[in-house]
Amino acid sequence: MALAPLVFLIIFRYGPMLGNIIAFRRFRPGGSIYGEEWVGLRYIETFVNDPTFWKVFTNTAILGGLTLAVCFPLPIVLALMLNEIRRAKFKRVVQSITYLPHFLSVVIVAGMVIQLLSLPGTVNQIIQAAGGDAIPFLQRPEWFRAIYVGSEAWQTMGWGTILYLAALTSIDESLYEAAKIDGANRWQQTWHVTLPGIRPTMITLLILNIGGFLNVGFEKVLLLYNPLTYQTGDVISTYLYRVGLVSNNMSYAAAIGLFQAIIGLIMVMSANLASRRLVGTSLW
Amino acid sequence: MRAFQVFNACFMVVLCAVMLYPFVMVLAQSFSSAAAIRSGLVSIVPVGFNVDTYVAVLTNGTFWRNYGNTVLYTVLGTALAMVLTTSYAYVLSKKHLKGRGALIGIAVFTMFFNGGIVPNYVLLSALGMKNTIWAVVVPGALSVFNLLVMKSFFENLPVEMEEAAQIDGLGWYGIFFRIVLPLSKAVIATMVLFYSVQYWNDWFGAFLYLNKSELFPITLYLRNMIAGASNAASEGAAAAGSTSTQIAANIQAVTMTLTVLPILCVYPFVQRYFVTGVMLGSVKG
Numbered sequence: 001m002a003l004a005p006l007v008f009l010i011i012f013r014y015g016p017m018l019g020n021i022i023a024f025r026r027f028r029p030g031g032s033i034y035g036e037e038w039v040g041l042r043y044i045e046t047f048v049n050d051p052t053f054w055k056v057f058t059n060t061a062i063l064g065g066l067t068l069a070v071c072f073p074l075p076i077v078l079a080l081m082l083n084e085i086r087r088a089k090f091k092r093v094v095q096s097i098t099y100l101p102h103f104l105s106v107v108i109v110a111g112m113v114i115q116l117l118s119l120p121g122t123v124n125q126i127i128q129a130a131g132g133d134a135i136p137f138l139q140r141p142e143w144f145r146a147i148y149v150g151s152e153a154w155q156t157m158g159w160g161t162i163l164y165l166a167a168l169t170s171i172d173e174s175l176y177e178a179a180k181i182d183g184a185n186r187w188q189q190t191w192h193v194t195l196p197g198i199r200p201t202m203i204t205l206l207i208l209n210i211g212g213f214l215n216v217g218f219e220k221v222l223l224l225y226n227p228l229t230y231q232t233g234d235v236i237s238t239y240l241y242r243v244g245l246v247s248n249n250m251s252y253a254a255a256i257g258l259f260q261a262i263i264g265l266i267m268v269m270s271a272n273l274a275s276r277r278l279v280g281t282s283l284w
Numbered sequence: 285m286r287a288f289q290v291f292n293a294c295f296m297v298v299l300c301a302v303m304l305y306p307f308v309m310v311l312a313q314s315f316s317s318a319a320a321i322r323s324g325l326v327s328i329v330p331v332g333f334n335v336d337t338y339v340a341v342l343t344n345g346t347f348w349r350n351y352g353n354t355v356l357y358t359v360l361g362t363a364l365a366m367v368l369t370t371s372y373a374y375v376l377s378k379k380h381l382k383g384r385g386a387l388i389g390i391a392v393f394t395m396f397f398n399g400g401i402v403p404n405y406v407l408l409s410a411l412g413m414k415n416t417i418w419a420v421v422v423p424g425a426l427s428v429f430n431l432l433v434m435k436s437f438f439e440n441l442p443v444e445m446e447e448a449a450q451i452d453g454l455g456w457y458g459i460f461f462r463i464v465l466p467l468s469k470a471v472i473a474t475m476v477l478f479y480s481v482q483y484w485n486d487w488f489g490a491f492l493y494l495n496k497s498e499l500f501p502i503t504l505y506l507r508n509m510i511a512g513a514s515n516a517a518s519e520g521a522a523a524a525g526s527t528s529t530q531i532a533a534n535i536q537a538v539t540m541t542l543t544v545l546p547i548l549c550v551y552p553f554v555q556r557y558f559v560t561g562v563m564l565g566s567v568k569g
Binding site: 002006009011012014016017078081082085086090093095096098101104105107108110111112115116118120121124125128162186219240241245250253257258260261264268 | 288289292293295296299300302303304305306307309310313321322323324327367368369371372374375376387390391394396397398399400401402403404405406407409410422423425426456457460481484485486487488492503504506507510511533536537540543544547551552555559
C-alpha cells in the first residue's frame with residue numbers, strides 16, 4: 001500500500017533534489033537531466049560574483065523579514081482577541097470571514113490588489129477624497145514591499161489563527177481559576193497563563209516560518225511585480241525563474257536554487273536547535 | 285473590562301469589512317459599466333448596472349474550455365492525491381510497522397528541502413509531461429501536511445475495531461476499505477476539500493508546463509488577462525485611460541467572480557469540517 005506513494009515521492013520529490021547536480025554539471029536541453037559534464041563550482045562562482053544576485057538576495061531577505069515580522073504575530077493577536085469574544089455566534093461569523101481569503105488563488109488575490117491600487121481604484125479614491133493626488137502604486141518600487149506584505153497579511157492572518165485557537169481551548173481552566181485567586185486581572189491572566197499555554201504552537205510555527213524565509217511568495221511576486229518595481233520586488237526565486245526558464249540557463253539557475261534551498265534547510269535546523277536549547281520545545 | 289469588550293467587537297466588525305471589501309468590490313465591478321469603473325465610481329454598489337459583461341464572458345468559447353479544464357484537473361488531481369495520501373497515511377499510522385520512522389522521515393524531509401523549480405522543470409520535461417495534463421495533475425498529488433493530518437486521524441481510531449475485523453478474517457485491504465475508510469468520513473471530506481481547492485487555484489504548474497491555450501486552466505486564463513492589463517498599465521496606457529485596459533477590468537471582474545464562485549458556494553457547508561480536520565492533525569501532531 002505504501003508503494004505507490006513511495007514511488008511518487010522518490011520520482012517527484014527526490015528526483016529533483018538529485019537533479020540539482022546540474023548546478024555542478026553543464027546541462028544541455030534535450031540531454032541527460034543530470035547534465036553532460038562536470039564543471040565544478042563554475043556556476044556557484046558566477047552567482048557569487050553576480051551583482052544582480054546580491055541585489056535580489058537583499059530584496060528577498062528584506063521581504064522575508066518583513067513578512068515574518070508582520071504575518072507571524074498577527075494571527076496570535078487575532079486569536080487572543082477572538083478568544084475574548086463571548087458570543088459564540090459572532091465569533092463563528094468573524095472566523096468564517098477571516099478564513100475566507102486563504103482559499104483564494106494567488107491569481108485572484110493579485111487581481112484584487114491590482115484593482116484596488118489602480119489609478120481609479122478604491123485606495124486612490126480615498127486618497128483623492130482626502131485631497132491627495134492619485135499614486136500609481138504598482139509602478140513605484142517604494143510601495144512594492146508594503147503591497148506585498150499587506151496582501152499577505154490579508155490572506156493569511158485569519159487562517160493562521162486556527163492552530164492558536166485550538167491551542168487556547170486546550171489550556172487547563174484551573175490555571176485561570178488559580179490565577180484569579182492569586183488576584184490576577186485579565187491582562188495578567190493573558191500574560192501569565194494564556195501566552196505560555198500557546199507557546200509550543202508559537203514556536204512550532206515560528207520554526208516553520210523561518211524555514212520558508214527565503215521562499216517568499218514566489219508566485220505572488222511574479223504576479224505583482226513588473227520591470228518598474230524589480231528594484232525592490234525582484235527576489236531570488238523570480239530571478240532564477242528568469243535566468244533559468246526564460247533565458248534557458250538551467251545550470252546557473254539550479255545553482256541559485258540549490259543555494260536558496262540549503263540556506264532554508266540550515267535556517268530550519270538552527271531555529272529548531274535554538275528553540276530546543278532556549279525553551280525546550282522543538283519540531284524534532 | 286466593558287470598554288475592552290466594546291473595542292474588541294468594533295475591531296472585529298472593521299476587520300470583517302476589510303476582509304470582505306475586495307470581494308464586494310469585484311462583484312460590484314462585474315455588474316458595472318466600463319465607463320463607471322474607469323471614472324472610479326464603483327466601490328460596493330454597481331454603477332450603470334448591466335449583465336452584458338457576463339453575457340460576453342459566458343458566450344466566450346475559450347472561457348468555457350479553460351473553465352472545463354479547471355474542473356477536469358481538479359477532479360483528476362484530487363482523486364489521485366486522495367489515493368496516494370490515504371494509502372500512505374494508513375500505513376504510517378500503524379505503530380508496529382517496521383521502518384515506519386524511515387517512511388515518515390522520507391515524507392517529512394521534503395517539507396524542509398525541495399528540488400527547486402529548475403530541476404523540477406527539467407525532470408517533467410524529460411518525462412515528456414510538458415503540454416499534457418499530467419504536468420498539472422501529478423506533481424502536487426501528495427501534500428505532506430495533509431498526510432500528517434490524516435495519519436494522526438487514523439492513529440486515533442480505536443484499534444479494537446481493526447483487531448476484531450482481523451479475527452473475523454478480513455485482510456489488510458478489507459480492513460482498510462470496509463472499516464477504516466467508512467469511519468474516516470470527516471477527515472476524508474477535509475482532505476478532498478483541501479486538494480480540490482489546491483487544484484482549483486493552481487496556475488503555476490500550468491504556466492510552466494503548458495504552452496497550448498486550449499489546455500489552460502481558468503486561473504491561467506485570468507492571469508494572462510491581468511498580466512496583459514498591467515503590462516499596458518506599466519507602459520502608461522492606463523494613465524491615458526485607454527479603453528482596452530478598462531474593458532479588461534470589467535471582464536476581469538466577471539472572470540474573477542466566476543472563478544471564486546464554486547469555492548464560495550461550498551465554503552459555508554464544509555467550513556465546520558475542515559476546522560476540526562486541521563485541529564485534529566495539528567494538536568496531536
